[in-house]
Amino acid sequence: MDQGRGIVGHVRRLGRQTLDGVARLGRAMLFLLRLTPGLPVLFTRFSLVIQQIYVSGVLTLIIVLVSGAFVGMILALQGYNTLVRYDAQSSLGLLVALSLVRELGPVLTALLFAGRAGSAMTAEIGLMKATEQLAGMEMMAVDPLKRVVMPRFLAGWVSVPLLAAIFSAVGILAAYVVAVSDLGLDGGVFWSQMQSGVSVTNDIMGGVVKSVVFGLVISWIAVFEGYDARPTSEGVSLATTRTVVSSSLAVLGLDFIMTAFMLRGL
Amino acid sequence: MSVRGLSFYRDRRMIFQGLDLAIERGKVTAIMGGSGVGKTTLLNLIGGRLAPAAGGVAVDGQRVAALSRQELFALRRRMGMLFQSSALLTDLSVFENVAFPLREHTRLPEPLIRDLVLMKLELVGLRGARDLYPAELSGGMARRVGLARAISLDPMMVMYDEPFAGLDPISMGVITKLIRELNDALGMTSIVVTHDVAEACHIADYIYLLGEGRVVAEGTSAAMQASAAPEVRQFMGGLPDGPVAFHYPAGDYLADLLGS
Amino acid sequence: MQTRTVEFAVGLFVLAGLLALAMLALKVGNMPMFGSGQYYSVTASFGNVGSLKEKAPVMLAGVRIGQVGHIGLNQQTFEAVVRLDISKKYDNLPVDTSASILTQGLLGEQFVSLDPGGSQRYLKNGDKIRVTQSAIMLDKIISQLLYSKAGH
Known part of the structure; x- marks a missing residue:
């Protein structure tokens, strides 16, 4: 639509985009509400959820394992380099574990998940819409929200916390290997320092809470963008991009908010 | 099935205004019209995927727009629909696609499902293709699978959205034969939406010609072919100019050219 | 067949995730054993607790036997009062x-320490440890x- 040129045009466009954004948020919210009656699919058609956990969780496992190992090793090297200046290299285990469990594990896993599984989810649902598969289901008296969208949403939500835990665990193990074999630290000190400094209730539960929230938000964005996509190939590719961009931004933004709350002991 | 005084608007653009149709049980009815007169929209209104602005569709005595979601889904189980794109589920094999409605709506034991699916596939001549995936099928085969799926629950009514579009002559002949045979053998009501004159005349018992949101003409295929009404003659004969003008409404040509 | 492989893989995945969580809880963190x-x-x-915090470890001969439960202030003596929560296992600490x-x-x-x-x-529940040494500032x-040095 032509909004005219000059400053007035810009202001109009800006206003229009803002309104569009708010409307989009509202649509996403309503979509989530429309999704909730499909929740029993978890019990009635559990195999559908299992199948989607395979697609979004198991197939993302490789990239999570590899990234987790590398991040752990990098943390060990960088952390050692800094700590050794204060003769505090015995705290390396603590540093690595806290970084992974509280921040890097949940956040990096969420970002990887958005790029690998979230985008695939959007593309799949968008393509099913573009090729009339969803309409076909509706005409076969099958609710695509229950049959297609809900299993993917639930599977994504469940997968992220599990992947994040695996990411952190692998990262810590990789850091341990580097610390002991390469940096010559004592393995016992590595673990004992970690254990005395990492609290299960604050640090580990905090990380789990974060990854549960990230899983919910990414899966929500991914299925919404797919379902809301214009049913054309451009529409689907646009939606896929949007899933990665908005879920990454949402993850980082929410991480900041949750970290702020957690560090203030709320 | 009947349509009474149906009106529908999309973004304030009129699609239908006071449309009246009656479709007889057990017959093949063709709904024809140029591109963009809302033939597919009509099927969506019949299937309850869209809600009319006024008037309504009644299927088997039930007003579609007034049904609750559950009642609508129950009604849809008795309707089959063949989409133009076939709308096969791409992650399922041919067999599973045809089995899909059975698995979703019944709790039949596996051997029975297998038998039913193979029977439907045999009807469309694709029993041997059961393990293929939709991506491996030609357009004609995909449509036949779609047809097998549309009739897998033995519906009372099947809707065909452009079943002849984009097919080679042989596949077209196969589909034509199938629509007619299935209609007669299973005692279903068939609604065929198409702009393909020859095929429609060939299989339809009754033809409605739509234009400008209403029924322009109706009659048996013989009557339609013999009709003298200019709208019918233009459409049936494929004439470039007539009541449906060749030119999109525009200002005076000469003035337009000289004006710039 | 095919569904079974998928189910098996998902089962393994969930197990791995739970195992990772268990490892984080038991090996990485200190499960609240008290x-x-x-x-x-x-x-x-x-006289001064320095930067001692609640939940800091209580050690004996380098072994963790409990944690700091609460840090308060005695308003008569203006001394810091620290409550030490010691595991019941170690109930034979001399008075x-x-x-x-x-x-x-x-x-x-x-x-x-x-x-x-x-x-x-x-020592019994509620007892007071008499000999203490404050944090070194x-x-x-x-x-x-x-x-x-300047005085010299």
């Missing part, structure tokens, strides 16, 4: 045990050192 009723409390007063606040490494966290005495009577020591 649940309610699992410990007894004694108090100790210090003349002394407590001191030490630092792990040069810049590490502060913790309470117990030194057992020789008495035959043992590094900056105070340095400034004292500087003043004494």
Whole structure:
């Protein structure tokens, strides 16, 4: 639509985009509400959820394992380099574990998940819409929200916390290997320092809470963008991009908010 | 099935205004019209995927727009629909696609499902293709699978959205034969939406010609072919100019050219 | 067949995830082993607790036997009152045990170290440790050192 040129045009466009954004948020919210009656699919058609956990969780496992190992090793090297200046290299285990469990594990896993599984989810649902598969289901008296969208949403939500835990665990193990074999630290000190400094209730539960929230938000964005996509190939590719961009931004933004709350002991 | 005084608007653009149709049980009815007169929209209104602005569709005595979601889904189980794109589920094999409605709506034991699916596939001549995936099928085969799926629950009514579009002559002949045979053998009501004159005349018992949101003409295929009404003659004969003008409404040509 | 492989893979995945969580909880973090009723409390007063925090470890001979439960202030003596929650397993600490606040490494966290005495009577819930040594304030020591040097 032509909004005219000059400053007035810009202001109009800006206003229009803002309104569009708010409307989009509202649509996403309503979509989530429309999704909730499909929740029993978890019990009635559990195999559908299992199948989607395979697609979004198991197939993302490789990239999570590899990234987790590398991040752990990098943390060990960088952390050692800094700590050794204060003769505090015995705290390396603590540093690595806290970084992974509280921040890097949940956040990096969420970002990887958005790029690998979230985008695939959007593309799949968008393509099913573009090729009339969803309409076909509706005409076969099958609710695509229950049959297609809900299993993917639930599977994504469940997968992220599990992947994040695996990411952190692998990262810590990789850091341990580097610390002991390469940096010559004592393995016992590595673990004992970690254990005395990492609290299960604050640090580990905090990380789990974060990854549960990230899983919910990414899966929500991914299925919404797919379902809301214009049913054309451009529409689907646009939606896929949007899933990665908005879920990454949402993850980082929410991480900041949750970290702020957690560090203030709320 | 009947349509009474149906009106529908999309973004304030009129699609239908006071449309009246009656479709007889057990017959093949063709709904024809140029591109963009809302033939597919009509099927969506019949299937309850869209809600009319006024008037309504009644299927088997039930007003579609007034049904609750559950009642609508129950009604849809008795309707089959063949989409133009076939709308096969791409992650399922041919067999599973045809089995899909059975698995979703019944709790039949596996051997029975297998038998039913193979029977439907045999009807469309694709029993041997059961393990293929939709991506491996030609357009004609995909449509036949779609047809097998549309009739897998033995519906009372099947809707065909452009079943002849984009097919080679042989596949077209196969589909034509199938629509007619299935209609007669299973005692279903068939609604065929198409702009393909020859095929429609060939299989339809009754033809409605739509234009400008209403029924322009109706009659048996013989009557339609013999009709003298200019709208019918233009459409049936494929004439470039007539009541449906060749030119999109525009200002005076000469003035337009000289004006710039 | 095919569905079985998928189910098996998903089962393994969920197991791996739970295992990772268990490892984080047990091996990486310190599971709160001092649940309610699992410990007894004694108090100790210090002139200065430095940067000692609640939940800091209580060690004896380098072994963790409990944690700091609460840090308060006695408003008569203006001393810090520290409640030590000690695991019930270690119920034979002599009454003349002394407590001191030490630092792990040069810049590490502060913790309470117990030194057992020789008495035959043992500390019970609610008892008070009499002999204590406050946290060493590094900056105070340095400034004292500087003043004494200046005095020479």
